[in-house]
Amino acid sequence: MSVESKLKVEIKRDAEVTMRPFMDYFRGFEKVEAVRKIFGEKTEEVLNDLRVEIAGMRAYMGVSDDDGHLLVSAHYLKTGDLLDIYLDVIHELVHVRQFSEGKELFDSDFRYIERPTEVEAYHVAVEEARRLGLNDQRICAYLRTEWMSEEDFVKLAESMNVRYDCPKPKHKKENHR
Numbered sequence: 001m002s003v004e005s006k007l008k009v010e011i012k013r014d015a016e017v018t019m020r021p022f023m024d025y026f027r028g029f030e031k032v033e034a035v036r037k038i039f040g041e042k043t044e045e046v047l048n049d050l051r052v053e054i055a056g057m058r059a060y061m062g063v064s065d066d067d068g069h070l071l072v073s074a075h076y077l078k079t080g081d082l083l084d085i086y087l088d089v090i091h092e093l094v095h096v097r098q099f100s101e102g103k104e105l106f107d108s109d110f111r112y113i114e115r116p117t118e119v120e121a122y123h124v125a126v127e128e129a130r131r132l133g134l135n136d137q138r139i140c141a142y143l144r145t146e147w148m149s150e151e152d153f154v155k156l157a158e159s160m161n162v163r164y165d166c167p168k169p170k171h172k173k174e175n176h177r
């Protein structure tokens with residue numbers, strides 16, 4: 001008798017992930033120049049079709065490597081800093097495009113901060129932060145996440161030409177599964 005057959009419970013395994021249109025939550029991104037640079041003429045089409053999963057897990061934003069939909073933590077959406085969320089969305093939209101191009105988002109041959117897909121996404125977000133007039137200290141605070149080692153963070157700030165000068169983070173932001 002298998003161990004499984006001793007279990008007296010029944011678990012419904014085919015759970016459905018609830019997804020909503022991206023534009024139900026994020027409006028006006030199609031007019032943002034940085035976003036138009038990511039998708040070009042397809043901007044409206046892509047954002048119209050993009051689905052977002054508002055996840056119950058705490059403090060994360062990411063892109064699914066199954067189908068390229070956006071994952072956003074309900075907690076982060078509600079309590080995160082507005083500018084951080086805005087810049088994270090821009091960062092994630094870069095991953096949405098990369099996924100549609102068939103790029104490997106979670107290529108474990110690279111360390112997170114050196115992965116080409118991450119470098120590009122961070123570059124686009126930092127460029128947008130600069131356009132908005134954020135100073136190095138604020139951008140540094142944006143880039144800093146508690147799950148990133150100090151060593152990696154120093155490298156990331158360096159590769160983004162952001163001065164390493166900011167307090168330790170209070171919350172988690174993006175995370176890739």
Ligand SMILES: [Zn+2]
Binds near residue numbers: 091117
């Ligand atoms: Zn990323």
